[in-house]
Amino acid sequence: MTSVARSLPFPTEVIVGDKLSISIGPQHPGSGHFRIIVVLEGDIVSEAIPDPGYVHRGAEKMCEFRNFVQNVPMLERTTLPDANGIIFPYILAVEELMGIQAPPRAQYLRIISAELNRIVSHLYWLGIYGVFLGHSTMFLWPMGDRELFMDLIQTVGGTRVTPSYIIPGGARNDLPDNFKDKALKAFGYFERRLKEYDRIFFSNPLVLKRSQGVGVLKRSEAIALGITGPNLRGSGLKSDTRKDEPYSMYETLDFDIPSYPDGDCWARGMVRFHELYWSMQIIKQAVEKMPSGPFRSRLPLLTARAPAGEAVARTEAARGCMSYYVVSDGTSKPYRVRVSVPSFRNMIGIPYLLKGGHLADVPAIYWSLDYWPVEADK
Amino acid sequence: MSEPTDFEEFLKRVVTIVFWILLIVPIIVLPLLFFGSEILQALQLLVNANSIFILINKAQNPFLAFELMDSLGQGPCIATATYQPSAGCNPTFFRIVIFPGFTFVALLTLWLGWFERKLAAKVHMRYGPLYAGRISGVLQPIADILKLLGKELIIPAKADKPFFIAVPLLTMGISAALLTLIPLSERVYVVPPASASLGLLVLFAVLGFYPIIILMGAWASSNKFSFIGGLRALHQLVSYEIPWFLAVLGVVVLTSSLDPFQIVRAQSKIWFIVPQFIAAFVFLTATLAELERIPFDLPEADTEIVFGWLTEYGGMFWGILFGLSPFIKLYVFSGLFTILFLGGWLGPAFLPPEIWFILKTFVVITVIMFSRVFNPRIRIDLLIRVGWVYLILLAVINLFIAVGLKAFGVL
Numbered sequence: 001m002t003s004v005a006r007s008l009p010f011p012t013e014v015i016v017g018d019k020l021s022i023s024i025g026p027q028h029p030g031s032g033h034f035r036i037i038v039v040l041e042g043d044i045v046s047e048a049i050p051d052p053g054y055v056h057r058g059a060e061k062m063c064e065f066r067n068f069v070q071n072v073p074m075l076e077r078t079t080l081p082d083a084n085g086i087i088f089p090y091i092l093a094v095e096e097l098m099g100i101q102a103p104p105r106a107q108y109l110r111i112i113s114a115e116l117n118r119i120v121s122h123l124y125w126l127g128i129y130g131v132f133l134g135h136s137t138m139f140l141w142p143m144g145d146r147e148l149f150m151d152l153i154q155t156v157g158g159t160r161v162t163p164s165y166i167i168p169g170g171a172r173n174d175l176p177d178n179f180k181d182k183a184l185k186a187f188g189y190f191e192r193r194l195k196e197y198d199r200i201f202f203s204n205p206l207v208l209k210r211s212q213g214v215g216v217l218k219r220s221e222a223i224a225l226g227i228t229g230p231n232l233r234g235s236g237l238k239s240d241t242r243k244d245e246p247y248s249m250y251e252t253l254d255f256d257i258p259s260y261p262d263g264d265c266w267a268r269g270m271v272r273f274h275e276l277y278w279s280m281q282i283i284k285q286a287v288e289k290m291p292s293g294p295f296r297s298r299l300p301l302l303t304a305r306a307p308a309g310e311a312v313a314r315t316e317a318a319r320g321c322m323s324y325y326v327v328s329d330g331t332s333k334p335y336r337v338r339v340s341v342p343s344f345r346n347m348i349g350i351p352y353l354l355k356g357g358h359l360a361d362v363p364a365i366y367w368s369l370d371y372w373p374v375e376a377d378k
Numbered sequence: 379m380s381e382p383t384d385f386e387e388f389l390k391r392v393v394t395i396v397f398w399i400l401l402i403v404p405i406i407v408l409p410l411l412f413f414g415s416e417i418l419q420a421l422q423l424l425v426n427a428n429s430i431f432i433l434i435n436k437a438q439n440p441f442l443a444f445e446l447m448d449s450l451g452q453g454p455c456i457a458t459a460t461y462q463p464s465a466g467c468n469p470t471f472f473r474i475v476i477f478p479g480f481t482f483v484a485l486l487t488l489w490l491g492w493f494e495r496k497l498a499a500k501v502h503m504r505y506g507p508l509y510a511g512r513i514s515g516v517l518q519p520i521a522d523i524l525k526l527l528g529k530e531l532i533i534p535a536k537a538d539k540p541f542f543i544a545v546p547l548l549t550m551g552i553s554a555a556l557l558t559l560i561p562l563s564e565r566v567y568v569v570p571p572a573s574a575s576l577g578l579l580v581l582f583a584v585l586g587f588y589p590i591i592i593l594m595g596a597w598a599s600s601n602k603f604s605f606i607g608g609l610r611a612l613h614q615l616v617s618y619e620i621p622w623f624l625a626v627l628g629v630v631v632l633t634s635s636l637d638p639f640q641i642v643r644a645q646s647k648i649w650f651i652v653p654q655f656i657a658a659f660v661f662l663t664a665t666l667a668e669l670e671r672i673p674f675d676l677p678e679a680d681t682e683i684v685f686g687w688l689t690e691y692g693g694m695f696w697g698i699l700f701g702l703s704p705f706i707k708l709y710v711f712s713g714l715f716t717i718l719f720l721g722g723w724l725g726p727a728f729l730p731p732e733i734w735f736i737l738k739t740f741v742v743i744t745v746i747m748f749s750r751v752f753n754p755r756i757r758i759d760l761l762i763r764v765g766w767v768y769l770i771l772l773a774v775i776n777l778f779i780a781v782g783l784k785a786f787g788v789l
Contacts, residue, residue, distance in 0.1 A: 022602050030681035043758060132681045134672055134755025140502035200752055206673055207754050359606070360757045363681040 019046060026054050030132060030363040034373040036350065040359060048354035048362070050347055056377040063337035068094050069302055071337070073164045078341075079375040080161050082121040084113040084153075085317035086375070087166055090337075092247060092313035093326040094168045097306040100297055106170035107249040108290040113156055113165045114315075115279040115286075120149045121318035122272045122279075125370045129269060130201060132363040133210055138201045145193055148186040155179050168304070170296025180287050187280045194277060202266075202273060211266035215353040215365035218263055227349050228342045229320020230275065231369055234268035236261035241316035253285045265361075265368040272370070303332045319343055319370050343376040393597055396590055397541060400548060478562045478732075480554055487705035488519040494747050501751040522701075529693035534599065537690065541598035546691070546698040548591050553706040555584050560713040561638055563723040563731035571639045578636040581714070582623060585668075589615040592677070592687055595699075599690035607686025610758055611670070611677035617765035618667035618674075624773035625660040628780035629718045642722030651719040653783055656776040658719045660769050662742075665711045666749055667765065669704060673753040674761060712742035 021039045025031030035051040059078055063071050075090055076083040088110065095102065102110075123142040130138025150160045155176055157163025165172050201207055217227065222235035232239050238259045242250045258274035260267035306328040314323040320342025329335040346369045353365045473479055492507060492515065499506025507515025533542055559581045561567035561574070569577065589612050596608020630636060632654070633644040651658045667674040678686040678700075691699055716722055716738040723731035725738075756764075 020602065022606075029684060130754075134675065134679065134681070135753070136498065136672070137502055137751050138754075140504060144503055204752070204754065206756055209760055210754055210757060358757055358759065360676070360679065360682050360755075 018042075024362060024366075025051075030366070032371075032373040033377075034371070036354070036362065036366065038354070038359070038362060043358050043360075045354050045357050045359060045362065048351045050350045052344075052347060052373060052376055054377065055374050059378040060337050060339055063334055065333065067302055067332040068098070068168060068304060068306060068334060071334070072167055073162060075339075076162055076164060078378055079121075079317075079319075079372055081124045081372075082117050082318040083162055084110075084117040084157075084165055085121070085315070086322060087164075088114050088248075088317070089313040089315040089322050090324045090326070091166050091168055092315065093311040093324045094306070096311040096313065097309055097326060097328050098168060098304065099307070100169050102170045103294045103297055104249065104291050105174075105293045105295050106297075108286045109156075109171040109175065109295060110166050110248055111250065111253070111286045112175075112283050113153065113163065113171070115282050116149055116153050116156065118318045119276055119279045120146055120153065122276050123149070125272060125367070126197075126269075129364075129367050132367045133207060135201060135204075135207065138197070141193070141197065141200075145190060148190060152179070152183055152186060155182060167296070169298055170294070172296075174295045175287075175290075183283060183287065187284065190280065191277070194273070197273070202270065208266065210361075210364060211269065211368070212262070212264055214265045214361050215357065215368060216262070216264045217349060217353060219261075221352065222263070222349075225348050225352065226345050227320075228345055229316070229318075229370075230271040231268055231320065231346050231349065233257065233259045234271045235263040241314055241321050245314060247313070247315055249286075249289075252289060253282055255282050255285075265364050268368045268370075305330065305332050306334075317342060319372060319375065320346060339378055341375045341378065343370075343372045347371050347376055389597070393541070393594055397544065397594060400587065400591075401544070473566075473568050474558065478560075478566050479557065479568050483557055483706055483709055484702065486709060487702060488523070489516075490705050490708065490743065491519045491522075491701065492516055494750075497744070497747055498751050523697060526694050526697040526701075531693045531695060532690075534601070534690050536600040538598040538600070541594050542690075545591055545595035545598065546695045546703075548587070549703045550698050552584055552587055552591070553703045553710070556581060556710045557706060559584075559638070560710055560717070562735050564639065566732050571637070574639055575635075575637045577638045578626060578630065578641075582619075582626075585619070595691075596687040599687070601690050603684040604687050604689045606683050607677045607679075607689065610679075610683075611687055613758065613762060614667055614670070614674065614676060614765075617762050618664040618769070621660050621765060621769035621773045622664035622668065624770065624777060625657040625664065626718060628654050628657040628773075628776045631777065631780040631784055638717050638722070642717055642724060645721040646724060649719065649721040653788075654719060654776060654780065656772050656779070658715070660773045660776065661715060661718070662745070663769060664765075665715065666746060667761070669708055669711065669746070671746065672750045673756045675755055676758055676761060679755055708743060708746065709739065712739045712746065715739075715742045 019039050019041055021037060023035055024038055025035035026033055033054040035054070037047075037049040037051060038045055039047040039049075057078075059075060062074060066074060071090070072087055076087045079086040091110075123146040127139050127142040127146070130136075130142070153163060154160050156179065157165035157172065163172075217225075217231070217235050219236045222232050222237065227235070228239075236259060238257050240257045241247070242255075243257055255278050258271050258278065260270050308328055308330040310325065310327045312323060312325050314321060316322070321340075322342055323340045325336075325338040325340070326334050327336040349369055350366060350371070353369075354362055357365060475481060495518070496506045496514065507518035509515055509518075510521040511517030533539060558568040559574075559577050561569070561571075564571070567574075592611040592615070593608045596604045596611070599605075629641060629650050632650065633641050635641060635644070670677050676686075678688055680686075683689075688696060688699055713735070716735060720738045720742070722738075723735040725731065725734035729737075
């Protein structure tokens with residue numbers, strides 16, 4: 001990382017020797033609210049420097065001015081496609097602090113909402129991955145099918161994107177009666193669609209040419225860099241918080257962790273593609289195994305005080321391992337909330353993977369890591 | 379910016395020279411070549427006072443003025459012409475401007491733009507244009523053009539203005555020039571059969587200007603993404619034109635002619651797509667690359683290099699460079715495919731030949747459009763490898779087949 005570009009304040013307008021530095025982002029069709037400074041030697045990327053921070057809003061600091069329940073809708077706004085998954089560990093940490101135990105039915109309701117959000121997040125990722133490779137159909141099909149699961153989230157939580165469904169003490173409301181029929185109908189359709197996805201995109205010879213052997217992240221490198229989530233599983237390590245440290249009621253459910261040894265863009269894509277299927281299986285089982293009973297222990301008061309202490313909780317969000325560290329000083333507001341997001345840890349892989357690749361592979365590798373700038377910047 | 383290097387100076391000088399040649403040749407050299415004798419005669423006659431009245435008479439209404447322009451190409455017309463009030467609108471002018479020339483194809487491309495959007499929408503499981511015009515948004519392209527015409531033409535401050543403005547005009551001119559070389563039938567054409575003996579050669583020669591113009595536009599934009607896009611376009615067009623020519627060469631060997639009319643007449647027994655199926659495949663693949671359509675849209679790859687060499691072009695410049703000109707080229711290349719491999723306007727007699735030609739062209743256009751919906755974009759190294767290795771190999775094999783068929787008198 002001893003770089004030409006880093007030593008300069010605004011490296012976008014600089015040509016040093018035979019090198020051309022271009023700025024992919026923040027105003028670019030191939031980036032989010034994020035910039036990668038790419039230094040090119042011909043068509044080969046000689047250096048890539050990620051430049052995050054464009055959407056930093058100080059979510060951790062904002063937590064200190066709101067009480068424990070008010071933080072729920074605020075924190076889930078950092079990752080809208082995965083709203084339930086991102087708030088899950090915060091709730092677990094707050095419950096540990098407050099000494100509340102959620103009833104078993106609520107545990108299953110949380111699993112259902114989190115897995116629905118995992119599907120929505122992966123479908124969103126798949127659509128953008130398709131358009132980053134220039135595949136227009138793979139952009140519009142997942143975006144259209146995503147509506148099925150947005151509807152299911154609405155059925156469960158009342159709204160499409162920011163349900164604030166998981167709250168300290170349980171879930172906000174019970175499942176409506178028609179959820180099971182609606183979900184099974186949607187899953188039956190979507191399992192057929194997955195085969196079509198495979199035929200048009202994942203088995204397409206040109207997609208294989210574009211993604212196989214591109215951006216290879218070896219197993220040892222992935223562990224050393226601290227990559228998490230589907231990207232780590234794409235490098236051949238079967239690591240998933242849902243299996244390693246089961247929380248909620250995941251230990252009662254039977255599901256598989258997809259993993260591919262290749263470590264390239266194709267493997268990372270296939271891991272997410274299979275996770276779509278397994279998330280549906282998890283929801284089916286959770287609906288079956290869900291006991292009757294209360295869906296929340298007691299209504300959390302806005303002024304609920306937590307005894308002084310600290311708590312850590314870790315779950316598997318759509319993009320990887322997500323953890324919260326919450327400190328309380330005995331008042332109704334947290335003293336400190338520390339968020340550890342998977343996107344930021346996956347971003348560390350960007351400069352290593354882009355280096356030595358072609359310029360045309362920059363969007364493919366960048367988006368195969370499923371980097372969500374708002375989540376990383378908090 | 380750092381100081382321009384020697385290479386940049388050199389490249390800029392070359393591009394400047396090419397620019398002036400492109401401007402001067404059509405305006406001065408071509409008229410002198412084709413109409414030199416007439417111009418000399420006219421100058422001689424201008425000395426004679428009587429002939430001036432003839433000229434004024436001929437130019438006194440628009441139709442006659444067109445006739446005057448048109449008759450320049452057909453011998454010593456000004457000197458011998460007499461005033462003919464019944465002549466009316468000249469068919470050659472009509473052919474160039476209305477049918478089957480520019481207006482017809484421009485309207486056709488408008489409709490094709492709508493058709494492509496509807497086709498892609500069907501595959502994508504969405505509606506596509508829906509509101510403009512009563513019937514499923516048929517007037518959407520016209521609404522788009524009106525919108526583009528109303529937009530400001532923004533020229534970047536650092537752009538090289540004459541080059542920047544010349545590129546859309548030259549692109550349009552080249553597309554329109556290609557158009558004149560595609561006849562619809564034995565009786566509907568722009569370039570008459572008598573002058574079309576080198577039709578294919580002229581078509582390829584005109585097409586050869588295209589990479590230079592793209593590079594000119596990319597360089598004039600003074601934008602890094604434009605520059606990368608321009609270089610990509612240059613690599614792509616050069617590596618695909620050679621297999622393209624070689625594929626056409628097979629047909630030329632079989633017919634011993636570069637004349638589109640002759641080539642179509644030679645297919646009265648069998649369409650060349652049967653003995654020349656390899657050439658047809660190579661031609662279609664190279665056409666996709668030539669048209670910069672997915673999977674070969676690298677020069678405009680939007681997620682990689684914003685919009686490639688078109689990044690700085692907006693408003694109607696964009697409308698010409700991305701809308702009108704590529705669709706005219708799509709029509710021209712599909713028409714060329716029809717002429718070379720699908721028997722042109724030949725077909726059963728219950729439909730007129732022009733309809734047969736348009737139907738076949740339309741089928742080819744649909745095939746080309748479909749490649750967009752199920753293919754991703756490929757990478758520049760794969761593209762160059764496919765062009766320079768596989769397609770050339772296939773084209774050479776095909777050429778051997780063609781020579782064999784010709785030598786043993788099969789066709």
